[in-house]
Amino acid sequence: GNSVTQMEGPVTLSEEAFLTINCTYTATGYPSLFWYVQYPGEGLQLLLKATKADDKGSNKGFEATYRKETTSFHLEKGSVQVSDSAVYFCALLYNFNKFYFGSGTKLNVKP
Amino acid sequence: GAVVSQHPSWVICKSGTSVKIECRSLDFQATTMFWYRQFPKQSLMLMATSNEGSKATYEQGVEKDKFLINHASLTLSTLTVTSAHPEDSSFYICSAKQGATLTEAFFGQGTRLTVV
Numbered sequence: 001g002n003s004v005t006q007m008e009g010p011v012t013l014s015e016e017a018f019l020t021i022n023c024t025y026t027a028t029g030y031p032s033l034f035w036y037v038q039y040p041g042e043g044l045q046l047l048l049k050a051t052k053a054d055d056k057g058s059n060k061g062f063e064a065t066y067r068k069e070t071t072s073f074h075l076e077k078g079s080v081q082v083s084d085s086a087v088y089f090c091a092l093l094y095n096f097n098k099f100y101f102g103s104g105t106k107l108n109v110k111p
Numbered sequence: 112g113a114v115v116s117q118h119p120s121w122v123i124c125k126s127g128t129s130v131k132i133e134c135r136s137l138d139f140q141a142t143t144m145f146w147y148r149q150f151p152k153q154s155l156m157l158m159a160t161s162n163e164g165s166k167a168t169y170e171q172g173v174e175k176d177k178f179l180i181n182h183a184s185l186t187l188s189t190l191t192v193t194s195a196h197p198e199d200s201s202f203y204i205c206s207a208k209q210g211a212t213l214t215e216a217f218f219g220q221g222t223r224l225t226v227v
Contacts, residue, residue: 034215036218043219103152104154
């Protein structure tokens with residue numbers, strides 16, 4: 001079946017530190033991959049996406065590369081800010097029909 | 112990007128009563144909307160897929176009579192939690208599909224339901 005596994009949090013970093021949140025997936029076929037961000041009390045917002053192998057999605061300094069060989073889509077940012085504190089969800093879209101979400105990783109950035 | 116609005120943002124209701132949550136697509140027509148439930152510190156669990164003008168498709172384990180979904184127009188879907196109990200307390204999120212093909216999801220801001 002289809003599933004998404006992401007690293008457990010919370011992840012606590014100091015401002016300007018490097019961020020990596022690991023995400024791996026299991027899927028039949030060729031899904032699209034996404035990172036969504038959820039701020040406290042809010043719904044999910046699309047952060048970035050990639051639709052095929054070797055694509056790199058990027059937005060607001062975040063980036064992730066669709067790695068088919070390792071079935072991964074790790075999220076990275078070179079220098080985090082306090083305002084990046086949120087919960088990050090990795091997700092796959094299977095057959096343009098259904099989303100599968102990871103369990104979410106909470107990021108705390110301290111000044 | 113497309114905007115999806117949920118109302119209310121939070122609601123407190125007494126055990127045994129029903130509560131309705133609205134999900135609207137503000138700047139596009141959504142033939143399909145999705146309802147998710149999110150438990151604390153957990154991921155989103157798809158409850159049902161709602162298609163305009165037809166019955167919703169529920170995921171396995173979701174009680175149809177408990178969670179009534181209506182998608183009467185291309186811009187509005189509603190979720191009614193009937194005879195709510197404290198275990199129904201959760202964060203409910205809707206999302207909508209723009210266009211014929213699902214290529215990404217647009218989410219509402221969510222509704223925090225607390226049943227006392």
